Amino acid sequence: MNDFFTFIVLSLFVVMSPGIDTALITNRTISGGKRDGFKMALGITAGALVHTFAAAFGLSAVLMQSAAAFEIVKYIGAAYLIYLGVTSFISKGKNKEQSVENPKAIHAKGSAFKQGFFSNVLNPKVAIFFLTFLPQFVNTQSHAAKQLILMGIIYTLMCIVWFIVFVIFINYLRKWLMTPRVQSMMDKATGIVLIAFGLKLALERQH
Secondary structure: OOOHHHHHHHHHHHHHOOOHHHHHHHHHHHHHOHHHHHHHHHHHHHHHHHHHHHHHOOHHHHHHHOHHHHHHHHHHHHHHHHHHHHHHHHHHHHHHHHHHHOHHHHHOOOOHHHHHHHHHHOOHHHHHHHHHHHHHHOOOOOOHHHHHHHHHHHHHHHHHHHHHHHHHHHHHOHHHHOOHHHHHHHHHHHHHHHHHHHHHHHHOOOO
């Protein structure tokens, strides 16, 4: 592996940069608590592992070279993100009532792990990231697939550590974030972000 330190530093910046993952984990931690936040984080990182092995064994390369395959996965992923965003808007009013009548009712929003997993796996931009970012640090004199898998696992572990810290931080502020006004704003903001990412993904062309 070439320049391991550079790989770690750049990966840290990528992992900590706000995006779809941050929006999903934030919203789920606020609505369902620390446990749901951790499940969402595990789902997202499990999706990253899928892309790691896909890149290592060439499946992502096939996806990127096939316009039809790319379009299918892209639109499915975009539709799923838009669905999550719309759901956030729809559940906004319901969650406010449920949090008063039954605090546990707010948790019934589907599997946090599955939401995180599919939002990651169905995003071809993640596949592009693994295909373009990781190979820059591959030593061509050694087994490329093994290096890609190792880097993907390291990247995933970094994501898990960061997400755990992030979930704990969000959960610490949860009491304040669960107030009706703040929760309404957060749900609306999350919905906008997810819908925007979904539309951006749907309109993006294959390069």
